[in-house]
């Protein structure tokens with residue numbers, strides 16, 4: 001017997017037939033003799049609709065009430081899946097974040113899980129009941145519902161798997177694994193059988209939405225084996241090997257570049273005419289951090305006259321209104337500063353552990369983009385990743401060209 005956590009994403013619970021299909025997968029694992037905890041997302045499109053209701057009232061909203069609204073989607077699917085399991089004569093109960101409880105920090109809207117009190121949950125599972133947990137949510141220190149940021153049900157699933165010391169965390173989604181690029185954009189993308197935590201972490205953090213970044217971070221820390229697999233294939237679990245996310249040492253062959261990812265979730269902000277003095281960056285980024293805005297790419301040029309300079313950075317597109325509001329306050333102190341912003345950008349990245357030991361990888365990326373006439377606005381690098389910010393209209397062209405150039409195309 002193994003203890004498994006199965007997570008079903010939005011498309012896997014999008015309709016009642018889809019929920020019935022998910023219930024069949026759970027039933028198959030129980031028949032195989034496993035104990036099961038299930039984590040569900042909201043029905044596909046529901047969270048977007050709930051977010052849109054909030055922004056229709058105001059672009060800048062109280063994150064506490066936003067959480068009360070957007071967490072409701074998962075409550076519905078947890079109850080529906082429990083009903084579908086009961087119909088199959090399987091004892092099942094839904095669990096909301098506060099009922100477990102899953103304790104988070106206070107950052108409403110993008111809270112982090114701090115602890116899970118799993119005793120009650122585990123004893124219920126060990127008594128043979130299937131626990132169907134609402135993903136994406138927990139309870140904050142203020143006693144209110146908190147959500148974990150978009151895509152957060154993946155993190156709920158990994159956190160529950162870690163707390164229960166489960167044998168595996170299966171993430172059921174609408175693709176049958178992690179690919180060398182988003183298969184919706186690159187139809188020649190290849191399925192990866194095993195990917196290292198490090199590469200998956202980078203892929204997720206630069207836009208491969210198949211797993212939320214924090215879920216990979218947590219899986220790496222807590223040594224949870226993740227499998228990404230399709231809920232639309234007939235088989236279930238280990239009979240249907242999807243992509244395993246594992247330690248680097250379990251991977252025999254290593255490509256220089258393992259994948260190309262893109263994100264349209266960023267916005268670019270440029271601050272012009274900033275005083276070129278020590279402490280100015282802190283005066284800009286401090287208030288943004290206080291407002292829980294995550295700044296990603298940053299470039300600043302040395303000013304020719306050592307008086308004024310420009311600073312460009314990116315923020316999540318959904319946080320642009322809040323960012324501009326914060327910068328309005330900052331500009332009262334930094335007189336003369338001008339703020340420009342654009343949401344018409346995308347970030348394209350190449351990721352691969354092989355970059356540690358190969359030179360010229362980034363150079364190839366710049367050459368490929370230049371040959372396609374694509375202008376690079378900002379560049380950032382890490383040990384195993386290069387990201388460029390480009391005009392959004394060239395996203396597909398850039399991703400496909402890079403995918404081909406690094407020899408990742410199916411059959412190449």
Ligand code: ADP
Pocket residue numbers: 008009010011012041151172173174175177178179180181182183184207208209210211259
């Ligand atoms: P779910 O609702 O199941 O959580 P998501 O939409 O969050 O599903 O994630 C699955 C999607 O991630 C796929 O439909 C695919 O378009 C996208 N995706 C982006 N990059 C990749 C990649 N490298 N491999 C697989 N899927 C990817």
Ligand code: ASP
Pocket residue numbers: 009010041042047048073135136149150151152153154
């Ligand atoms: N329903 C939430 C979202 O759409 C969480 C998730 O699906 O993982 O972001």
Ligand code: MG
Pocket residue numbers: 009151154209210211212
């Ligand atoms: Mg998701």
